[in-house]
Each structure stands twice: as structure tokens, then as C-alpha cells.
Amino acid sequence: MxxxxxxxxxxxxxxxxxDRNNPGKTDTILFEIDWYDIGIKKIxxxxxxxxRMDMNFGVVxxxxxxxxxxxxxxxxxxMRFNEKWHGILKDTLLCFIxxxxxxxSEIKIIAKSCRVDK
Structure with missing residues (x-):
């Protein structure tokens, strides 16, 4: 999906x-989400x-x-990311918001891909 x-x-x-246990080679971000329609899954x-994480706390x-x-x-x-990496990265990256x-709050992630874990 x-x-x-x-x-x-x-x-x-x-x-x-x-997870930055293997920096520059395997950088991942895992979200555990209680999906409105399918229950708890990880993405x-x-x-x-x-x-970039612009998160607000203190709200109950x-x-x-x-x-x-x-x-x-x-x-x-x-656009700023692509300017910085121009000519170095050949892969297409996506910006997930x-x-x-x-x-x-707003979370922005520039990565090659994402997938829902079972």
C-alpha cells in the first residue's frame, strides 16, 4: 500500500x-501507529x-x-535539500510530511522509500 x-x-x-546503528548506510525511522482502520502497525x-521534527509537547x-x-x-x-546534494545523489528521494x-506538529522526512511492516 x-x-x-x-x-x-x-x-x-x-x-x-x-535507527543510526549503521550511519550513512542504514538510516531508518520507524513509526508505530494505531491506524484508525487497521489497528497498530509500523511504518x-x-x-x-x-x-525535521517540529513537535509540540505538554498537551494531554x-x-x-x-x-x-x-x-x-x-x-x-x-528544493533546498536537492541544491545541497546536487550532483552527488543520483537517487530519487521523496519528502514525506x-x-x-x-x-x-509537523514531521518531514526525506527518504528513498517507506513501507508498512506487518
Missing amino acids: GFDELYWHDSVIKKIEI LFEDVYWL AEESIYEAYIAPNDDIDI IKTASTG
Whole structure:
């Protein structure tokens, strides 16, 4: 199932894990999400090159997701990233965006791919 096909709205982020045990070779970010329609599953972002987390804490509420999508090519962060890596990276990277409803947070991940773990 593709990133944009998942039912993000009102699903809840339970855990975020960043794995850099093999830096530069296997950089991953794992989200444990209680999906609104299928229950708890994990989504793994693989070959991560960039991450920005603008998260707000102190709110007594679950971290429910408002929306998530793949950013268009004219997104400012993907454009800046591509400028920095111009000529070095040959792979196509995607910018995944997750916005939350309960705390107004935003997470942006530039990576090669993501997949839902069983």
C-alpha cells in the first residue's frame, strides 16, 4: 500500500524510533501507529537523508494525525535539500510530511522509500 493510500486522518502516533546503528548506510525511522482502520502497525522510512521534527509537547492528548502526504517537487525543503546534494545523489528521494491535529506538529522526512511492516 502506498503512502498516500493509507488512512492517516485520526490515526495515532504511538512511538517514533530513529535507527543510526549503521550511519550513512542504514538510516531508518520507524513509526508505530494505531491506524484508525487497521489497528497498530509500523511504518518504516528507509534510506533516510533528512529529518525535521517540529513537535509540540505538554498537551494531554494522543498524537493524532491530521494529514500525511508526499510533498510536491516545489516544496521548499526538498528544493533546498536537492541544491545541497546536487550532483552527488543520483537517487530519487521523496519528502514525506506528517501533520498532527492534537498538537499542531509537523514531521518531514526525506527518504528513498517507506513501507508498512506487518
